[in-house]
Amino acid sequence: MSIDTTVQGIIRSSFDRLTRSERQLATALTSHYPMSALGSITTIAEQAGVSTPTVVRMVRKLGFKGFPDFQAHIHEELETTLSNPIAKHDRWANDAPEAHILNRFAEATIANLRETLSGIRTSDFDRARDLLKDQRNHVYIVGGRITKSLAEYLFTHCQVIRPNVTLIAPTPSTWPHYALNMKAGDVLVIFDIRRYEREIETLNRIAAERGVHTILFTDRWKSPVAKTATVVFRVETEAPSAWDSSVVMLFVVEALIEAIQSAAWKTTRDRMKDLEGLLETSQLFRKPRV
CATH class of the missing domain: 1.10.10.10 (Winged helix-like DNA-binding domain superfamily/Winged helix DNA-binding domain)
Known part of the structure; x- marks a missing residue:
């Protein structure tokens, strides 16, 4: 069915x-x-x-x-x-009993992925892609207590794809300084799942008043930010755990990263080449032994 x-x-x-x-x-x-x-x-x-x-x-x-x-x-x-x-279906981990956490978590994750994808409109996804690839405007990214790792992940990739990307520090007292530079047409990416954080809602309200577009990643119950967001990705996070699962949210983020870099590949390719030269100069990575 x-x-x-x-x-x-x-x-x-x-x-x-x-x-x-x-x-x-x-x-x-x-x-x-x-x-x-x-x-x-x-x-x-x-x-x-x-x-x-x-x-x-x-x-x-x-x-x-x-x-x-x-x-x-x-x-x-x-x-x-x-x-x-x-x-x-067969058990995901063949050497584990059906009730093992590996199998229960895998089943929950697959169900979450299906539910999430059934609720995402491709027009919304494409709208988010277009907003994030437009290099005329600045992109700001912020996460909450748990989702800040997802915000940092998206930021790291967007840095390579395009210029003018800022990761907002997880310190609400400094957020007015970021808002000071926001202008109409800029984009604010927010990660906000239950328990929704008041400071993020305040930041979004300030950004909206300045004409900033908001792309929101949230859960099925929806952050209050959804009321004014330009694009809302409502992601299933339920799992057999005391914590909400971020697996499917990361899936959507990675799909969006690929969509942005493909849509702006010429610029992305040039930036990647430049970055590789910088990494070579800095000798950040070990060279393989010949």
Whole structure:
């Protein structure tokens, strides 16, 4: 069954048009899908912290006739999955039991990748590429407590591809100094996942007031920055861990890096040649022994 036609896929693709209580229910249902959606309507409502009328209202908004129809579709999905040998994939780590963290994490990551790709519009991706390749404007990149490593990764590659790229230091007290140089048409790339950081929201507001375009990398619940961002990449981060997973977000970042350098290859190639000469001069790397 296509990812777009599963009940889980329908819930996630409809997230933006749900009310606050319905979003709370949607999050509960998709967190441990499908088991979280197989209880009684009363149990599901209690576990999500919503009322039973909210459950009924949401499943109808999703296009189902009612709660029984909603669960019937889930049972149909399970029957298809269990009876179709193609859907029974091998363990990712052959020498590890199915319940091993390597296999559980791999399964979660593959599911996250599929869900993320199903929600990214190519027009949004191309818009982000065009903004980042335009060398007439300056690019600023900033991350949060955890995502600053992703921001640095993107910055390192963008430095090679184009001039005028700045990695904003992870010290909010210095951010007004960066904003001082921002002008209309510049681009601010923000990485912000739960728990969303107030200082990043403030920086984005200041940048927006100056006419700066924002490209946001966030999770399924969406950072408050999404309200004014030019492009939003909503990435699945759930994993069998106490931490959110950055694997799929890094995948999107790397795809974007490739798109930017391909779109501006002539400039990128010249800069790469120049950089190689500088690296040779600095003797940064060991030369292979002949």
